[in-house]
Amino acid sequence: MGELLQMKKYNSKSAMQKFDFLLLACSVVLFAAIQAGFSMDLIGSFWKLNIILICINIIMSASLNLINGYTGQFSLGHAGFMAVGAYVSVILTTNFGAPLIAGMVLGGACAAFLGCLIGLPTLRLNGDYLAIATLGLGEIIRIVIMNIEYVGGAAGFTGIPHLTTFPWVFVTMIVTLFFIKNFVNSTHGRACIAVRENEIAAAAMGINITRYKVMAFTIGAAFAGIGGALFAHCFYIINPSSFTFMQSFNFLIMVVMGGLGSLTGSIAGAFVVTALSAALASWPEFRMIIYALALIFLMFYRPQGLFGYVELTAYAPFNKLKFLNKEGGQK
Amino acid sequence: MDFATLFVQQLINGVSLGSIYALIALGYTMIYGIIKLINFAHGDIYMVGAYVGFFAITMMRTSVFPALIISMIITGILGILVERFAYKPLRHAPRLSVLITAIGMSFFLEYGMMYFVSPTPRTFPAAFESSGISLGSFVVNGQQLLIFAITIILMALLTYIVQKTKIGKAMRAVSFDTETAQLMGIDANRVISVTFALGSALAAAAGVLVGIYYNSIDPLMGMMPGIKAFVAAVLGGIGSLPGAMTGGIILGVIEALVSGFISSTFRDAAAFAILILVLLFKPSGLFGTDTQEKV
Numbered sequence: 072m073g074e075l076l077q078m079k080k081y082n083s084k085s086a087m088q089k090f091d092f093l094l095l096a097c098s099v100v101l102f103a104a105i106q107a108g109f110s111m112d113l114i115g116s117f118w119k120l121n122i123i124l125i126c127i128n129i130i131m132s133a134s135l136n137l138i139n140g141y142t143g144q145f146s147l148g149h150a151g152f153m154a155v156g157a158y159v160s161v162i163l164t165t166n167f168g169a170p171l172i173a174g175m176v177l178g179g180a181c182a183a184f185l186g187c188l189i190g191l192p193t194l195r196l197n198g199d200y201l202a203i204a205t206l207g208l209g210e211i212i213r214i215v216i217m218n219i220e221y222v223g224g225a226a227g228f229t230g231i232p233h234l235t236t237f238p239w240v241f242v243t244m245i246v247t248l249f250f251i252k253n254f255v256n257s258t259h260g261r262a263c264i265a266v267r268e269n270e271i272a273a274a275a276m277g278i279n280i281t282r283y284k285v286m287a288f289t290i291g292a293a294f295a296g297i298g299g300a301l302f303a304h305c306f307y308i309i310n311p312s313s314f315t316f317m318q319s320f321n322f323l324i325m326v327v328m329g330g331l332g333s334l335t336g337s338i339a340g341a342f343v344v345t346a347l348s349a350a351l352a353s354w355p356e357f358r359m360i361i362y363a364l365a366l367i368f369l370m371f372y373r374p375q376g377l378f379g380y381v382e383l384t385a386y387a388p389f390n391k392l393k394f395l396n397k398e399g400g401q402k
Numbered sequence: 403m404d405f406a407t408l409f410v411q412q413l414i415n416g417v418s419l420g421s422i423y424a425l426i427a428l429g430y431t432m433i434y435g436i437i438k439l440i441n442f443a444h445g446d447i448y449m450v451g452a453y454v455g456f457f458a459i460t461m462m463r464t465s466v467f468p469a470l471i472i473s474m475i476i477t478g479i480l481g482i483l484v485e486r487f488a489y490k491p492l493r494h495a496p497r498l499s500v501l502i503t504a505i506g507m508s509f510f511l512e513y514g515m516m517y518f519v520s521p522t523p524r525t526f527p528a529a530f531e532s533s534g535i536s537l538g539s540f541v542v543n544g545q546q547l548l549i550f551a552i553t554i555i556l557m558a559l560l561t562y563i564v565q566k567t568k569i570g571k572a573m574r575a576v577s578f579d580t581e582t583a584q585l586m587g588i589d590a591n592r593v594i595s596v597t598f599a600l601g602s603a604l605a606a607a608a609g610v611l612v613g614i615y616y617n618s619i620d621p622l623m624g625m626m627p628g629i630k631a632f633v634a635a636v637l638g639g640i641g642s643l644p645g646a647m648t649g650g651i652i653l654g655v656i657e658a659l660v661s662g663f664i665s666s667t668f669r670d671a672a673a674f675a676i677l678i679l680v681l682l683f684k685p686s687g688l689f690g691t692d693t694q695e696k697v
Contacts, residue, residue: 145498192682198497199440203632204681207674214671225667316629320505327502359513366506371491374499 087256091249102241109237119237120305121349126240127302128341130247132325133334134294137251139323140331140380141260142287143267144194145202148209149295149322152182154314155212156296157303158222161231164304171234175243175300182296183289185212190288194281197270206316217311227310228303235304243301247294252334254290263287267332328369330376339377411540412662413655418546418615420654421553425608426631427638427646428560429601435577435641436597438497442504443484444605445628446511451477451606452526452619453519459527470552470610474603481602482595484511490591508628516621523620526613545615556607557647560600564643569596577641626670633677639690648688 105122108114114122131149138146159181160174193204217225254260262283265273274280303309321344329340347365351358369376426448433441454476458469488507492500535542564570575583576593584590612627613619634653638645653673660672680687 193678196681196685199434199438199501200636200681200685202501203440203629203636204678206629207633207677211671211674211678214668218665218667317625324502324505327498331498356513356517359509360517363506363509363513367488367503367510370495370499370503370506374492374495 095245095249098241098245102238105241106237118349121345123235123237123240123305124349125342125345126237126244127298127305128322128325128345129244129338130240130294130298130301131322132329132337132341133247133251134291134298135322136326136329136331136334136337137254137263137287137294138291139326140333140337141255141267142263142284144284144288145198146205146288146291147202147316147319147323148189148205148207148212149291150314150316150318151209151212152186152292152295153299153302153318154216154311155182155185156299157309157314158216158228158299159296160300161228161303161309162222164234165228165231171239171300171304174304175297178300179293179296182299183293186292186295187285187289190285190292191281194284194288206319209314209319210316213311213314216314223310225311227308229308231304231307231309233304233307235301240301243297247297248334248338251290251294255334259283259286264332324366327376328366330378330380332380333376333378333382335382336376336378343377407539408662409659412658414540414542414546415662416655416658417651418549418654419658420634420651421549422608422612422615422650423627423631423634423654424647424650425553425556425604425611426627427634427650428557428643429605430632431635431638431640431642431646432573432577432597432601434635436573436580436594437489437493437500439489439500439504440632441601442501442628443488443507443511444601445624445626445631446508446515447477447481447484447602447624448605448609448612448627449619449621449624450480450511450515450609451602452609452613452623453515453621454606455610455613456524456526456619466548466610466614470607473606473610477606477609478599478603481598481605484602485595485598490594512621512624519621521621523618526617526619528617545611549611549615552607552611556604560604561643563600569593573597630670630673633673636677636687637680639687642687642689645687645689 105114109119131153135146135149138144138149156175156178158178160171160178163169163174163177164171189205189208193201193208196204216222222228255264262273262278263286265276265278266280266283270280299314302313325340325344326337327340328336328343329338330336344362347362348358351361373379426444429444429447430441433439433444451473455469455473458464458472459466462469462472464472484507488503489500492503535547562570564573572583572588572593573596575586575588576590580590583593608627609619609624612623630653631650634649635646636649637653638647638649653676656672656676657669660666661669
């Protein structure tokens with residue numbers, strides 16, 4: 072509901088463009104601030120790694136949100152697509168000396184292809200059955216990778232060049248967020264939201280529901296692959312156990328904690344979950360207990376998550392930004 | 403060993419593994435049938451059952467059967483408590499919230515247990531000594547016999563409770579249509595509690611039996627079997643008790659055959675491949691009934 076109201080606010084194209092520039096300017100400032108923090112040694116290597124992980128997790132949770140939150144298809148196999156992107160990209164960069172961008176593009180493409188292939192039959196299922204089927208498929212991907220000797224099997228792939236840098240992840244994250252934001256606000260994205268709200272009504276309005284479900288699933292998988300490529304080049308080794316269904320649960324928790332159908336929520340969820348687990352790293356025995364309790368109590372008291380179906384930009388202070396509404400024609 | 407002998411031996415191993423899955427799957431299918439929740443914490447209830455059995459044998463020095471009963475009672479109570487505190491407040495919440503709570507509960511049980519008993523695996527005492535029987539060239543060992551016997555007894559008991567007693571009739575009614583059942587004077591909350599108690603007790607029995615069979619237990623042992631048991635429940639048709647029993651045994655046999663003849667690393671993949679095939683071609687499972695979606 073919040074989104075529909077939000078759409079009404081920008082009924083002129085130029086207002087929306089201006090808003091995009093504002094967001095972009097904010098992200099440039101944020102980037103400069105963090106980069107300055109790195110170069111002046113204000114941020115130690117532990118937090119530097121965690122900031123990179125937060126950015127990757129934002130890519131993962133935003134792409135999962137497109138599937139789970141905007142299209143309403145409950146997928147639990149996101150780690151599988153991440154694994155595909157990770158392995159394809161490390162083969163390219165490590166064995167063939169390709170640059171990171173090539174690995175990201177091809178990794179994303181392979182994950183998208185697989186997503187489309189898996190999505191076509193399974194997206195006919197709904198609710199819990201889809202959840203458990205995608206969970207199973209994610210595990211199958213992992214087990215198949217574990218049995219390929221070429222990529223090191225269960226022991227993992229070693230000798231990966233350390234190519235993921237903060238500028239890379241930050242730029243990719245911004246591109247991902249803008250892509251998903253614009254997709255959701257496009258005709259196709261509206262169709263996806265219609266599918267979420269009521270499949271039968273959407274079909275009656277002439278929306279090809281299978282097409283939009285598969286479209287959202289494929290795009291989500293593509294970004295998961297890109298996220299996987301970035302994740303793989305953070306460390307010198309990856310192994311299949313980094314991509315179990317626990318990891319998919321983790322992304323799901325970020326999405327739900329932040330709020331389904333809200334990109335601001337995905338950012339907040341990825342930030343809170345990653346920062347929390349980093350902050351509690353010194354008490355490993357309590358970390359997961361606190362995490363579990365936080366999850367249960369969140370569902371009791373705020374089941375829609377921090378920003379359920381609402382973007383931060385829909386809140387009052389943003390509506391008061393005069394220059395946005397001046398040409399918007401809505402007084 | 404020739405092919406036929408190996409095949410029969412794997413079949414025996416498969417049925418004993420499958421009995422474990424069947425016991426866990428019964429709880430899944432009952433809980434799903436009654437509140438439409440994939441109880442992700444069910445696998446961890448099974449883990450708690452194994453630990454209670456372990457402490458009953460090592461600290462209280464009981465033999466296997468009292469340990470099994472103590473474990474079933476304590477874990478049954480735990481099942482009721484989990485439902486009361488985590489799922490009952492969300493009875494009318496969206497399905498996703500309850501599912502996330504179940505995942506949270508699963509983490510809570512796993513890591514709470516890890517805090518109390520340390521993450522290192524423990525050796526389950528060899529409390530059950532039996533020579534087993536050898537039939538020609540293949541062997542059914544004592545633990546396997548124990549698993550078969552206990553599983554058959556528990557399944558018979560459960561079938562009796564569900565089909566012949568008043569509470570069983572109430573369970574079937576609530577599972578069929580909760581609101582109508584309540585209008586007929588059935589206390590749905592009590593029935594749901596009983597369902598959780600029964601399901602958890604069966605999982606606890608499976609936990610103790612696995613401890614005896616594999617001799618090793620750890621706080622994360624419930625993750626995979628939990629998901630596999632759900633696969634078994636879907637295979638048999640969710641909500642159907644004979645379905646869960648058959649589904650569990652079929653899954654166990656297929657896994658044993660895959661690890662015996664192809665490679666043990668592919669056994670988990672086989673389980674999930676079956677799940678996906680079942681979902682695509684017969685989503686209602688072997689014993690399920692088809693439902694039509696109405697506008």
